[in-house]
Every structure is written in structure tokens, then in C-alpha cells.
Amino acid sequence: MPLETPRRIVTELASRGYNAEREAVTLLARTSDPAAALERALETVPEDALKLSAAHVRSVLDSRDPAPDPSSTSDPDADAASPPPTPDPSPSVDDPSTPSTSDGTTPVEGDGGTAAPVETGGSGNRPRTPQAAAIAGDITGRSTGTGEYGDFVTVFRDRYERLSRKLTGRVNHRPTTAVSNMPGGEETALVGMINDVRSTASGHWLVELEDTNGVFPCLVLKDKPIADLVDELLLDEVIAVEGSLSGDGGVLFVDSLHFPEIPRTHRPNTADRHVQAALVSDVHVGSQEFMGEAWSRFTSWLHTEEAAPVEYLLIAGDMVEGVGVYPNQDEELSTIDIYDQYEEFSEYLKEVPGDLEIVMIPGNHDAVRLAEPQPAFDEELRGIMSAHDARITGNPSTVTIEGVNVLMYHGVSLDEVIAELPEHKASYDDPHLAMYHLLKKRHVAPQYGGHTRLAPEERDYLVIDDVPDVFHTGHVHKLGYGKYNNVLAINSGCWQEQTDFQKSVNIDPDHAFAPIVDLDTLELTIRDFN
Template sequence: MPLETPARIVRELARHGYNAEREAVTLIAGAADPGTTLARAVERAGPDAFRVTAADVRAVLDGGPNATDAPVSDLTSTVESTTAEPSTAEPPAAEPTTTDGGATAERPADDSGSPTPHPSNSSGKPNDESPTEPETTAPETEGVWAGRNPDPSLRSFDVANDMTGQSTGTGEYGDFVKVFKDRYEKLSRQLRGRVNHRPAEAIQSMSGGSDAAMVGLVNDIRSTASGHWLVELEDTTGTFPCLVMKDREFASAVDELLLDECIAVEGTLADDAGIMFVDSMHSPDVPRTYKPNTADRHVQAALISDVHVGSQEFMTGAWQRFTSWLHTEEAEHVEYLLIAGDMVEGVGVYPNQDEELDIVDIYDQYEQFAEHLKEVPGDMEIVMIPGNHDAVRLAEPQPGFDEHLRDIMSVHDAHITSNPSTVTLEGVKVLMYHGVSLDEVIAELPAESASYDEPHKAMYQLLKKRHVAPQYGGHTRLAPEEKDYLVMEEVPDVFHTGHVHKLGWGKYHNVLAVNSGCWQAQTDFQKSVNIDPDAGYAPILDLDTLDMTVRKFS
């Protein structure tokens, strides 16, 4: 029996949605007829099992020389051909290239972390029809790999800011006042150490020519006839106008302001004390000296989003190549899977969506998603948050799924939390946010500051503002709660989003920002709004170094 047979057995089990105990793989590899033994063990485990155990294999072997006189499933012939010939099921292993933020990619990327054109598609966007490099089997190494064998006792996992079951908002005026007061208090605390803050009410009573400083939410932005900028700030005591002269070196920063974000200004009051001439402007921001946390051992997390099961364009082949890869030796350190929303395509999300659905019932979509989730190794920790296509409220923050949907998606005991949430994996803080506000940031800010081609730059803006959805009343629906769950009170080590179906990553003040693309090829609706998705990619994050490899499965 060739030495590589155990690895082939593990891959074959993965294709059919099963894991196996290390001893089970060893027993199958040593059997007189490994293919038949594997098929018998799978049949004994049953269709509802996730793992083939050593007990299953021994029961088969104790029944005779693989009991070959009885009929078996079609799996037998598949396994026999798999163990007889070299496997080509693994995705191509291209030479990684270093890119922005210490990340690596399987194909060249520019220094922004955005993918460069795929050789088969002049638009630069991969699709299921594009030819890929020839798939190859990983070279043999010394010894035999007997399958994944993680030690769960080494893991640590925590979720913060989960508002599931905590919603108190009724939509009344008082709820809006509470959430904005909470936003102001949290963000102003991060700014008051930088300026000698005075409330708007106190500044109004100061004499002309006095030095002044204020922390407030941006209430209005408008340009004057002379081309200067008038920014009106609001705190809990009132509002005050602040003038940014067009010739000041920081004047361009006004172009990046959004309504309702929190900033601090310092300046001098006019002679009549009716306006402040701004000398400096500050955002809450991430400290430039921030040092991210890392894990104490080599362990990895796969960051994905926007699976969109139920769509006619869901990339089944790419997904199965991804989940098969997770069962290989190359992926043995991937112990966490983080999914940043849009597990399913949903129903009625955009005009004429029903014409592009493969599964028209929302619950059937989740049932099918759960089936695909069974292909993931059962020893992985899975974390999921909802997105705007999922069956939860659209207004953010979005609570986690209800009990019925949780029961449907109970595969591998996945952790389901709200959008957004901060998940701490072995000391590494990962802020998971689906990313609907990225549309607004990209629409409002200059192209060099935020664009769909470089979604991570829009994420930098949210990190700078320390809020995942700062602007109220625009396209992003926001729910008033007793507190603002969308504020980044703590600096994350990793910021993970999806939604825009574009792949991009980079580091902002040592925080790794990752938008992980999608698993849905371009739909007719996306064509109509000029969205060309980056589909079939899986960013793989080393939690011990925060380096990242982007793997392509499409």
C-alpha cells in the first residue's frame, strides 16, 4: 500500500462530508481492500454522522475480509480509483507573493492588497468559467499524515458586544436620543485627552479671540462662497460652528468627514465669538503605535463571507474545493472559520430576485447551507454573523438568528452572534461586521479614500472614525438602542467584513483590514449595477503572526 494512501483516504472522506479519527484512517489504510473498507465504514456510520470512528472500521474488519460479498454504495469504486491514482482534487499551490500588511496571495497582487487581473479574464475578476492553473498533488513528505488532530484544550474563544436578545428600542424619539448620547460619550472619551474640551454651551459664553476646543458629532458640513468649510459640531449642550480655511494643511480631511461621526477641533474664536477658526482637527482613530495581540501557537482562521446559498450563481464547485482543502494536511492548522454574513441569498432583497433563485424558500436555503456546512471538518470552531440577505432585521445592529434558524444551522455547534461582534480567538480580537455601511462610505468619500476596487481603504475610514456605521439617515438602516453597539470602543487586531463582494486587505496602524470577497458568481442584477465580484477566495489568517494567505478555489 503506498505511503500516501492515508492522505488520499482523508481527502475522499472529505468529498463525501465525513471526518475520521486518526486510528480509523490507519485501520482503513492497512486493510486488504481499503476502498471497500472505507465504503463499509461510511455506511456503518450512517448519513447523519460527521465522523467515521475506529469502532466503525473495526466492526467492518471483524465481519471478514472487508465483507466483499455484499453490495456496497458507489463510494467504493470512487475510493478505489482514488487510492490507485494520484489525487488532483487539491487547489493549485502557487508561490505566495508578499503584499501590503505582510499578507500573501496565491497570485500576484499590487501593494494595496487588491487582486491583479486573472490571466483568463481581462476585467481582472475571476469566475467559475475561467481556466485555472493545472491542479497538482502536494509533494510527499517524510512519514504519513493521518488526518486532522487538533487539541481543543489549546483553544480560547470569547464573544463581546453580542446584542442578540438585548434589543430594547421601540423607535420612539427617546431611543434615538439615548443611542446618540451613548455614541458621543464613548467616542468623546477617546478624544478628550488630546484637547482641552469645552461644551458648546460654555464656548458660546466665551469672549472673542479666546482659544477654544470642542468635541462633538458632525451635525452639518457646507462650503462657503469663498471655498472654505463650515463644520457644525453638536454635543449634549448644543451646537457650535467651526470654520476650516481652505488653505489649511488639514483642509482636505474635511472631504473625508461623514455626518454624525465624532471629531475634536482646536482653534480661536472670532472677535464676535460667534464662530471658531479651526487650527487642528482630530478623529478618535487607532493609535499609530498600536501593537496587535497574537496567539501563542501556530493556529489559523479562515475568513469568508457572502456564501449566498440559494442563488443560481452560488459556486458549488469552488465551495467544495475549499471544504475539501480544509481536510488536507496543508490546512491542518486551520481551526477556526469566521463567516461575516449572507449565508443565503434570501428572498425579495432586490428587484426581480426571484428570477435568479435556485431555491425559492428561505428556510430551504438555510437547510441547504447547513448541508454545505457539513463538508467543513467537524473539529473546527465556526462563527457566523448575519448580513443584509439573511432572515433577520435589516437595521443595524442585527441580532443573531432566531431559534428556528439556529436549529437548522446547528451543524458543528456553530457560534452565532450579532452583526457586529468582536470575537477573540486565542487573544486575537477580530471585529466581524457584515459591511453594509461600506456602500455609504464609498458613495460619500473621494475615490482615492474609498472605492469598491479597494474595499479595505473604506474600512480604514471606519477604523479612523472608530465606528462601523457613523452616518445616520442614509442608505444604512440603523436601529436605536439604549447603547450604540456600533462603536469600536476597543481597537481590534483584525477587522473582517464582506457585503461588497470584493477582495481587499491591508494594514491600518497595524490593524489588519480584510474584505473577504464572496462565493457567488456575477448575477444579472450585479451586472445591471456594474458589480464584478471577486468570488471563490478564502483568506487564511495566521493568528500567531497576523500574516495572511489568500487562497483561490474558483
């Protein structure tokens, strides 16, 4: 049977009763004929050996086939200092703690770890492979939008109906037509999509809410405690308000305002064994500033015993730098052709241990449509990146690994949130704070018509229907993490040094960090490979 991927190599070894070191699998996978290389290695392995070592494989390849450059899997000690300290989360957060150990400290280095135990089968020790990731919310193959007016009506109606269900149990709401017919002074509630927000001459806030029946004005007085929430509102998000009607019944004076929210009672799922996932994004292969050496230090570390519990690698978009993404980008490219960029990315991906389960979504620099939700890479690009048998899905998608639900979203709408909200509530320096607002709104891109391109579909794939356990984004090239109502939010930075374009827009990237999540506890360790 042809052995086209590292996963197939692991499976074949297991069927013959052998375990293998991660580096051994990677070396075999990178040969021109993995099947033949494996046969040669097994023909010469000592009879009493149950584990195929990297040293043995390398000796076999040296004698019959040129081996890959061993420097790509060296330097196992390449982990380093702590990331920059994360400021205190927003006061609106129910659980403001950042990921911590049992003694309350924030881990920034691993505790040494131990090798993942092997399972035993009838034919001897067998290597354990990760459970296959389950994917939900993927637009790939389901896109129906044509750009006609009816598509926009459909997607916004779907958004309203699904998000309003998360609010109707909390307020005794009525449709706008019923509220319009109520006498003045009555108490009532509305659930609606924000049509407009503007200040009055007196400094109060007028919020127009729209449901499937019409539009109704709601007034938030400037001296009300909830007035501070108005600057968090984005057009097209769905909220609920409660209050009393004016004397003529034409305006609702708002006493309370509610978001769809993550329930404060949320208790995240965890794995039933000690297993870890590495969360990275924004690799940007093809850029002159791509940090290839740092990436190789990361992949070399993945081959060490310390990294043995890491069985999953989740990449949240921008595998390559792309072409024509921003003005004069060609002047900052090391590789001009987009397909050559993916070929190079595939070579770097081969450095990752063969027994890792890899899940990838696209980003705005990748060769897919820009409008969100983004479908996964097409068959031609999948073929280029097939060496690792990675799971390739759309942006956004919810990936379930070891029972833990990870919402993966590249993060373009974070630009929108940061631009619209006050700096103390959302900023590029603290990207996780902007992520909290997406969780609060239960939508990864609530505002239409701004920085974020959105595609109208029959269903709004950007609604956060189910509460994730982990929320993983990238895009802004900044490291940030924290917990919002027990959801672990992580923006994982990038693998690209500052470009001239980034300098022009004041982006100072956090690069070469690898957040490692313990799936059994949801504790977080940040590895630094600079």
C-alpha cells in the same frame, strides 16, 4: 451519547484515545446515524491504530451505509493563482504595508504548511480541537429599541459619550455652552458630533458640531492643510477640533482636527502557537450564480495536510441569497424558499472538516432584521444549521480566537463610505480603504439615515470600543486587504459569480478567494479556488 455534530465526534474519539483524519470525521458526521457509524468504525479499527483514517471509515460505510459522494472531499490540489494586486493604501495610513512575509514579499500562496501536532493524554494520542471562541459586543437577546424618539436620543448620547472619551485626553475641550460665553479671539477646543457640513460662498467649510449642550459652528479655511480632511467627514461621527474664536466669538476657526482613531502605538495580540483562521463571507447559497464547485474545492483543501493549521472558519454574513432583497431577485434564484436555502447551506457547511471551530454572523441577505446591529439567527434557523455546532452571533461582534481579537462586521456601511468619500480615499475596487475610515472613526456605521439602516438601542453596539487585531468584512463582493495602524483589515470577497443585478450596478465580484490568517504572526495568505 448521541453524536449530533462533528465536534462531538472528535470529543468522543479523544475520550477513547483516538486521533482522526479530518475527512474521517466529516464522513461520520454526514451519515444518518453518526453514533452507530462511529461504533462500527471503532469495532473494526486495527488494534495498534491510534488514528482513524478516512479510508477505513469509507470502507465501513460502504459495507453498511451509503457513503457521501467522495467527490466533495477530493481535489486537494485545488489552489491556484495570485489575487489581483492591491494598490498602495491611503497616505493617511500610519503603517501602509500590506500583509507580508518576513522577507517583505506579499504571500498569495501557502508555504505548504505542516500538520498540526497532536497533544498526548493518559490514554494515548488525542486530537487537538480549537479553543472555544469568546464573543463580545453581540446584540442578540439584548435589543430594547422601540423606535420612539427617546431611543434615538439614548443611542446618540451613548455614542457621543463613549467616542468623546477617546478624544478628551488629546484636546483641552469645553462644552458648547462654555465656548459660546468666551470672548472673541480666545483659543479653545470642542468635541462634538457632526450635525452638518457645508461649503461657504468663499469655498471654505462650515462644520457644525453638537454636544449634549448645544451646537457650535466651526470654520475650516480652504487653504489650511486640514481642509483635505473635510471630505472624509460623515454626518453623526464624533470628532475634536482646536482653534481660535472669531472676533465676535460666534465661530471657531479650526487649526487642527482629530478623529477617535486607532492609536499608532497599537501592538496586536497574536497566538502563542502556529494556528490559522480562514475568513470568508457572502456565500449566497440559493443564487443561480452560487459557486458550489468552487466551495467544494475550498472545503476539500481544508481536508489536506497543507490546511492542517486551519482550525477556525469565520463567515461574515450572507450565508444565503435570500428572498426579495433587490428588484426581480426571484428571477435569479435557484431555490425560492428561504428555509430551503438554509437547508442547502447547511449541506455545504457539512463539507467543512468537523474539527474546525466555525463562527458566523448574519448579513443583509440573511433572514434577520435589516437594521444594524443585527441579532443572530433565530432558533429555527440555528436548528437548520446545527450540523457543525457553529458559534452563531450578531452583526457586528468581536470574536477572540487564540487571544486574537477579530472584529466581524458584514459591511453594509461600506456602501455609505464609498458613496460619500472621494474615489481615491474609498472605492469598491479597494474596499479595505473604506474599512480604514471606519477604524479611524471608531464606528462601523457612523452616518445615520443614509444607505445603512440603524436601530436605536440603549447602547450603541456599533462603536469600536476596543482596538481589534483583525477587522473582517464582506458585503461588497470585492477582495481587499491591508494594515491600518497595525490592524489587519480584510474584505474577503464572495462565492457568487456576477448576477444580472450586479451587472446593472457595475459590480464585478472577486469570488472564490479564501484569506488565511496566521494567528501567530497575523500574516495573510490568499487562496484562490476559482
